[in-house]
Amino acid sequence: MKKVYVFAAQGVEEIECLTQVDLLRRAGLEVVVCAVGGDLKIRGSHDIVFEADALIEDVNLEDAAALVLPGGMPGTLNLAADATLAGALKAAEGSDTLICAICAAPRVPGLLGLLEGHTATCYPGNEEYLKGAVTTTNETEVSGQFVTSRGAGTAIAFALQIIAILLGEEQAQKIRTSIIYRA
Helix, strand or coil, X not given: CCEEEEEEXXXXXXXXXXXXXXXXXXXXXXEEEEEECCCCEEECCCCCEEECCEEHHHCCHHHEEEEEECCCCCHHHHHHCCHHXXXXXHHHCCXXXXXXXXXXXXXXXXXXXXXXXXXXXXXXXXXXXXXXXXXXXXXEEEECCEEXXXXXXXXXXXXXXXXXXXXXXXXXXXXXXXXXXXX
């Protein structure tokens, strides 16, 4: 089974995080919610508290089919400050591992220089952090191994894009239909 790691830091945007976990698991992917910052208990940007599956330092990220970074503030800043996550993203560069980021979180691979020469989208006002990327206002963008999306309102489209890449368009359509998401 393909393993997907979704990273959760204090102040994460709950919709962007938990929508990914929910829909990717519905599609049959093994999803591990990794806490960044040393505490399994995560308090989101809207005071929703949930528990991660593991601490980032306790998992082997080398077996990842995808690394997923939800946005939110200050969640994105907490992701960007984590050396273990930065190392994992750099190690995944150029591999077949998807690096997926939504809302403000594309700034994390952007600040690491990983988006150089790629097309990406993000929450308005974060474009300057996507160093060397061509930015758009599309709901989602796929460029090489990178999948980016704009924000909470595009969280379902983002998840379906990841599913389509990892499991095929037929599985993405099955999930789309099962949740009665627009055609």
